[in-house]
Amino acid sequence: MAMAAFVLINVTGDHTKSAYKTITRISGVKAIYAVTGVYDIIALVEAEDINTLSDLIVSKIRAIDGVTQTMTCVSLNV
Numbered sequence: 001m002a003m004a005a006f007v008l009i010n011v012t013g014d015h016t017k018s019a020y021k022t023i024t025r026i027s028g029v030k031a032i033y034a035v036t037g038v039y040d041i042i043a044l045v046e047a048e049d050i051n052t053l054s055d056l057i058v059s060k061i062r063a064i065d066g067v068t069q070t071m072t073c074v075s076l077n078v
Contacts, residue, residue: 002046003053004030004075007061009041015066016040022064028056039071 011019016034023032023043031044043061047053053074062070 002048003050004044004046005053006073006075007043007045007057008039008071008073009043009061009067010038010069011040011066012068013066019064019066023061026056026060028052 009019009023020032020034020041023029023041028045028047029043030046033042034040035042045053045056047056053072057070057072061067
C-alpha cells in the first residue's frame with residue numbers, strides 16, 4: 001500500500017512559479033497548490049515506502065532551485 005504525505009514548501013523570492021512548474025513534473029506528486037500563509041506551495045505526494053518518500057522529498061523537491069525549507073506531514077490511517 002502506498003504512503004501519502006503533504007509536503008509544505010517554502011520558496012525564496014520570485015522562484016514560486018518555477019518551483020511549482022518543476023514540482024508538477026516529479027513522479028509521485030499527485031496534487032500541488034500555491035497557497036498563502038506561512039508556506040508557498042503544498043504538494044500531495046505518494047510513494048511505495050518511506051525510502052522512496054525520502055528520496056522524493058530530499059533528492060527531488062528539496063533540490064529545486066529556490067526551495068528553502070520543507071515540512072512533511074505523513075498521512076495516517078485512522
